[in-house]
Structure formats: structure tokens, C-alpha cells
Amino acid sequence: MxxxxxxxxxxxxxxxxxxxxxxxxxxxxxxxxxxxxxxxxxxxxxxxxxxxxxxxxxxxxxxxxxxxxxxxxxxxxxxxxxxxxxxxxxxxxxxxxxxxxxxxxxxxxxxxxxxxxxxxxxxxxxxxxxxxxxxxxxxxxxxxxTSRRTTREKLMTYLMLEAKKNGSRTFTVPYDRQELADYLEVDRSGLSAEIGKLRREGVLECRRSTFTLPDLPRMHGGGEYHL
Missing domain, CATH: 2.60.120.10 (Jelly Rolls)
Structure with a gap:
């Protein structure tokens, strides 16, 4: 040892x-x-x-x-x-x-x-x-x-907790897409589809395991993001 x-x-x-x-x-x-x-x-x-x-x-x-x-x-x-x-x-x-x-x-x-x-x-x-x-x-x-009802709610709750933990709106999670689905207890294809929707809506940016959440002013007119 x-x-x-x-x-x-x-x-x-x-x-x-x-x-x-x-x-x-x-x-x-x-x-x-x-x-x-x-x-x-x-x-x-x-x-x-x-x-x-x-x-x-x-x-x-x-x-x-x-x-x-x-x-x-x-x-x-x-x-x-x-x-x-x-x-x-x-x-x-x-x-x-x-x-x-x-x-x-x-x-x-x-x-x-x-x-x-x-x-x-x-x-x-x-x-x-x-x-x-x-x-x-x-x-x-x-x-x-995992107690959240929908895939979107589970994903966004996780990402916002990770952003807070890292002290940055850009951060890398320790999971690939399948592992993230396993952690959130959701279907991988459903998770990928939801990430795609959130990207098109401007709610997040994603490159592999690195995510970026928007600045607060971009989130629903400067208000809190609502799941």
C-alpha cells in the first residue's frame, strides 16, 4: 500500500x-x-x-x-x-x-x-x-x-443542482448519455429527445457531457426557470 x-x-x-x-x-x-x-x-x-x-x-x-x-x-x-x-x-x-x-x-x-x-x-x-x-x-x-414526474423535470433539476455545485452555468457531468438516463431513471431515447427540445428552445446548450444553462435574463424574461 x-x-x-x-x-x-x-x-x-x-x-x-x-x-x-x-x-x-x-x-x-x-x-x-x-x-x-x-x-x-x-x-x-x-x-x-x-x-x-x-x-x-x-x-x-x-x-x-x-x-x-x-x-x-x-x-x-x-x-x-x-x-x-x-x-x-x-x-x-x-x-x-x-x-x-x-x-x-x-x-x-x-x-x-x-x-x-x-x-x-x-x-x-x-x-x-x-x-x-x-x-x-x-x-x-x-x-x-428522481421524484420529479417528467423527463424534463428530472433533467433540469439535475442540471440546475450541478450548476450550483460547480458555481458555473457551464459544467461537465460524469455520465455519457446512457449513464445519465440510468441515473435519472428515464429512457435514453426519451432523454435525448428532451435534450434536443431544450436546445431548440434555448433553455440549454449541450456538447456531449458538457452543458451550459442560459443567463438568468434569458430564462423567461429574467425570471426563475419553471419546471
Whole structure:
């Protein structure tokens, strides 16, 4: 793990911890480095909940497949973020989702049982609680998007939240068109058609995964954009 020491120091799980304290966790028995290519499953739905992981390089997505095979992207994970910790903390027996690599990816899988904090690991517990709390906020954000009724409403809610997060009306989203449809839980062809309509109406500009929203004065005579 020495070659990933800089990444591990930046991992929110180890915030405020010394290098030797990090080593005690990442070098415990049950910690396994895994390499995956794009599309490869890191952790599969139905697998026993044994590990949580840290993305060391590349990236991954948390994906849910419903009964009919429809795919939804719940969130993206980039270095040095962690995944699977909520399922381990909840004591689930089986993974309810897939974790899938989005490119050439390396992760550190840590046996949740072997990494149980001891009496002196209060910092680790605090960090874990903070991570789970922040992820709950992200899932609340996604629920705000997917609870909208129409494809247009879902798309514009997502894009306006992204513009606010980036502090710019021009921004790049981390999804291609199919992945964006999966994230919004809409049909890809319907999404493409809606983007085309919005472009013709002057509501947005789009080039691949980069979007530009109009200045406020152009949005309905200077007023708020109404979904």
C-alpha cells in the first residue's frame, strides 16, 4: 500500500489519523487490493457483505438492477472515496447493489470484521459516521431529482443542482448519455429527445457531457426557470 499512501492519507475514513494508524488498518489481515477493467463488477448484488472498499485509482459506480433488468446509477465513486461501508455497518447479509468499475480501477477491499474499531479508535468511528451522514445527504439529493414526474423535470433539476455545485452555468457531468438516463431513471431515447427540445428552445446548450444553462435574463424574461 506504500504506493497509494498519498491517496490513503486523503481518504475521509482516515481524516486526522497518523500514517502508522492508517497502516494498522490497511495492512490488517483481510485487506486485499483488487484491479478491475471498465464494466467489471467489484462487488456484486447478492454477495455476502464482507468488505467495504476504498477507490485507489480509476472510478466506480453503485448500480441497482431491478426485477426487469432496468439499470439505475445511484452514485459515482472516485479516489479516495469509500464504498460499501453503510451495508457493513447496517449488518446486511447480502449486497443489495452492484459496484462496477468505470475504467481501469484499483480498489482496496477491507474485511469489515477485521477492521472493527477498537476502544482507542474513536477517530475512525467519527470519520465513518460523518461519511455515512454525507452519503445520506447525497441520496436525498438524488431522491429530489428522481421524484420529479417528467423527463424534463428530472433533467433540469439535475442540471440546475450541478450548476450550483460547480458555481458555473457551464459544467461537465460524469455520465455519457446512457449513464445519465440510468441515473435519472428515464429512457435514453426519451432523454435525448428532451435534450434536443431544450436546445431548440434555448433553455440549454449541450456538447456531449458538457452543458451550459442560459443567463438568468434569458430564462423567461429574467425570471426563475419553471419546471
Amino acid at each position: 506504500k504506493k497509494y499512501s498519498d491517496i490513503l492519507r486523503k481518504c475521509p475514513l482516515f481524516d486526522g489519523m497518523k500514517d502508522e494508524e492508517i497502516d494498522l488498518i490497511t495492512e490488517r489481515p483481510g485487506a486485499v487490493e483488487k484491479h478491475c477493467v471498465r464494466g467489471e463488477t467489484i462487488l456484486a448484488e447478492g454477495d455476502p457483505v464482507r468488505y467495504f472498499g476504498i477507490v485507489l485509482s480509476g472510478g466506480a459506480q453503485i448500480v441497482r438492477i431491478d426485477y426487469y433488468g432496468n439499470r439505475s446509477i445511484l452514485t459515482d465513486i472516485a479516489p479516495p472515496q469509500i464504498f460499501g461501508e453503510a451495508f457493513a455497518c447496517a449488518g446486511l447479509e447480502a449486497m443489495p447493489v452492484d459496484v462496477v468499475a468505470t475504467g481501469d480501477t484499483s480498489v482496496l477491499l477491507i474485511d469489515a470484521a477485521a477492521a472493527q474499531p477498537g476502544a482507542g479508535d474513536s477517530r475512525l468511528l467519527f470519520n465513518l459516521l460523518r461519511i455515512v451522514s454525507k452519503k445520506n445527504l447525497l441520496f436525498h439529493r438524488r431522491a429530489e431529482i
